[in-house]
Amino acid sequence: MTDLPATFAALxxxxxxxxxxxxxxxxxxxAGALSEGAxxxxPAISRHLKILRQAGLITQRVAGTHRYYSANPQALAExxxxxxxHRxxxxxxxxxxxxxxxxxxxEEEDR
Structure with a gap:
């Protein structure tokens, strides 16, 4: 289960x-594609990605020297x-x- 306060703080x-x-x-x-146009x-993007990972909102996959990121569907579902x-x-x-x-x-006055 996701830590909702950490999730909302990250977002x-x-x-x-x-x-x-x-x-x-x-x-x-x-990671490079995420920093383009940001x-x-x-390094700042890396810090933001770390916070998103710690909150469980994204996952990281390492392939050689490259790091790939994706949204965590379970966290989004929670x-x-x-x-x-709440709605x-x-x-x-x-x-x-x-x-x-x-x-x-x-009518309200009669009550």
Missing amino acids: ADSTRLSLLEKLIRDGELP GISA IHGWTRN AFWEGSLDRLDTLLALDPE
Whole structure:
């Protein structure tokens, strides 16, 4: 199971979120491809990738001198499950609020 606080802390940084989104969109990529167009140095990208790996959001595969990264589907599924559960709570709360707001104010005074 993913450590959700660490997961969300890792995703709170816009660079790390962008890296993860690129991996989700493009699939497995070498480190060099992730640093292209990022606007930051390769060592900085490496630090961000380390944090994403430690949070369990990405995996690393080593082939010779190359490192390849990919999104971890299990971690993404756990995030999805967490948000789905909280979405149900908030939708129910908002439905109850809509019902309350739709009541006639004069009826409310009689209660």
